[in-house]
Amino acid sequence: MTATTHRSLEVSATSISEPVQNPLFKGNLSPTLRTFMDEPATPTAHVRILDAIKHEHRELQTHIHKILISTSADEQTRYQNQLTWELARHLIGEELIVYPALVKHVKNGRAIATGGRSEHQDLKEQLKMFQGLRSTDPRFIPTLKALRGDLENHVRKEEDQDFARLEVTISKEDSEALTRSLGRMKTFLPSRSHPLAPSKPPFETAVGLLTAPIDIVADLFRKWPHPGEDSRGNVSALR
Template structure:
């Protein structure tokens, strides 16, 4: 699968979750949607930071490199918000506001990446079609081996993020499973 197509599909999936969040007033449903957003955005950011951004960075200069660096910084801010949302009860007075700020920032990030002069356009110019396909295949294969929870203090660039990625991913998935079991036994648990 083409790397840009894979990332664009991730964008559409998260946008759909944002709309579902806006359409409900039920705190349990908001928590469930937020948990999905946290997991999907965490995986998406890791795939971009471990694979897509380095591939683009190696082939572009000037504004293309600036686009990558800006993307990394936007990811960092998103990870902080995701980390906070992960710990905040859906009934907290600022939960909806924090989610709204996150969604607005993500939608801005998506718009920039997909714009005519954005990083996806940079990648289409800098990488050959077969390179984008191979990159997308590697990203898809790595989807289950990258962290699935936000780690705002973790390094965002290779090689450290790749070295830490798999052990952290295993721990993240264990935590996600434990949270699911806890919520099944104790409704209302975060």
């Protein structure tokens, strides 16, 4: 089998490469399994952590936009699963990799991390509700819009204050190392929201490693956006 091709995504002044889905894999193959099959996106080794986080935030916003503008219940379900998969891993990844760095390097970092985890808990609970709704449920869109509102506020605070302070405190090399650690860690994280799970390492790490295989098996039976489908669209930024 030939190697999976890559395409570049521009984030601020830095480029992040993301694997293009191999057209040989079609149907309900979940993003979780594609993660293991695709080649590593090696250029992310030179991306600073704030740029990487901003890139993930834009991806989340795009999935939400896709759901809101779609008139197809099937497409909404596919992007509901995609959003859940991305956001669940994003939140835990920040808690395991970025928040400990805040505590270590930023003045009052422990208080900042505690506040961030509290906001994450609210988002996890909203995501838990949203991931369990059918796209035809009258609560589907209102629940998503409520989640979007809280996510926008959280993202704005992270990008303008919390993670911006971390970025100017640590070296370029340390920032890029955080990005690499985040990428590696997300491979093993749960793909659904589990708000009752611990939100601090090492217990969050242990519970995540136990929960992730269960989520991966369940993902096999879920619908996903079709491989190769452009999910980005022309949308405004989250902030």
